[in-house]
Amino acid sequence: MFGLKKSPLKAAKHITVNPVYPASSGSNPFENAPVGQNTSTNPFDDGQGEEKYSSYSYKTTLTERNKYKNDFRDTGGVENQSVEELENYAVYKAEETTKSVNGCLKIAEEIREDATKTLVTLHQQGEQITRSHMVAADIDQDLSRGEKLLGSLGGIFSKTWKPKKTRPISGPVITGDNAVRRGGQLEEREKLGLTSAPKGRSTPQTLPPGPVNALQKVELEKAKQDDGLSDLSDLLGELKDMAVDMGSEIERHNKALGHLYDDVDELNVRVRGANQRGRRLLGK
Numbered sequence: 001m002f003g004l005k006k007s008p009l010k011a012a013k014h015i016t017v018n019p020v021y022p023a024s025s026g027s028n029p030f031e032n033a034p035v036g037q038n039t040s041t042n043p044f045d046d047g048q049g050e051e052k053y054s055s056y057s058y059k060t061t062l063t064e065r066n067k068y069k070n071d072f073r074d075t076g077g078v079e080n081q082s083v084e085e086l087e088n089y090a091v092y093k094a095e096e097t098t099k100s101v102n103g104c105l106k107i108a109e110e111i112r113e114d115a116t117k118t119l120v121t122l123h124q125q126g127e128q129i130t131r132s133h134m135v136a137a138d139i140d141q142d143l144s145r146g147e148k149l150l151g152s153l154g155g156i157f158s159k160t161w162k163p164k165k166t167r168p169i170s171g172p173v174i175t176g177d178n179a180v181r182r183g184g185q186l187e188e189r190e191k192l193g194l195t196s197a198p199k200g201r202s203t204p205q206t207l208p209p210g211p212v213n214a215l216q217k218v219e220l221e222k223a224k225q226d227d228g229l230s231d232l233s234d235l236l237g238e239l240k241d242m243a244v245d246m247g248s249e250i251e252r253h254n255k256a257l258g259h260l261y262d263d264v265d266e267l268n269v270r271v272r273g274a275n276q277r278g279r280r281l282l283g284k
Helices: 008-012 049-053 062-069 083-152 182-191 214-283
Strands: none
Touching (some): 083 214
16 A cells, blocks of 8 residues: 555656746736847837837936926926936927927818819809800800890881890900919819829938937927928918919909899990880780
């Protein structure tokens, strides 16, 4: 009975111990991972999140950025900060200014896109006014033939009837600058598929290779701000020209509508006179 019991020393020999990664009594499966190995459970985490977030910003935590936002009011003010903190603060402020400039530039680009669409719409409306006026001129020709026929009817003893014409129908006024209007050019380019992309921004500045200090990063942000302000100035100049074109187009519309109203009013008077002449002839 006692001969079948195994010695505890012999039983211990069957237990293998990894000499590189010692066994751990804890339940954490990542406790014995080799040094340098990425133990994140996120399949999209490649260990470069901080570097991708900003290639030039300091690795400041959210708490530090909150301190920068309130200008160190909770930590004794700017005067009581270390040189390193002030350097980080200067970089943070420069980055925030760059973001503000880029935000203004984005808004200006959106306004330019809307202004382009408005110019094309105004041009199309001007063409519609011209077509309507041309239809009114065609009505004038048809009405003149009808008035001539109505005047020849009525018999030998009837009075000769002549339509009342207070003014001739002028038709649409074609100005010489129609061919150079910006809205027409934009519409024609769209129809031909030649719509050019808007002028892009300046080439973004990048940091030189190797280690950089806070002053270099601030200077880089200042260069970005100068490029952004230059692009914004060009955009504002373009928007000014587009606004002038819109004003000129609307002024042309107002003049064209005035001429169209006068011709349509004259046609209404003549149509009423022709109707009265027709009713008299039918009454006989």
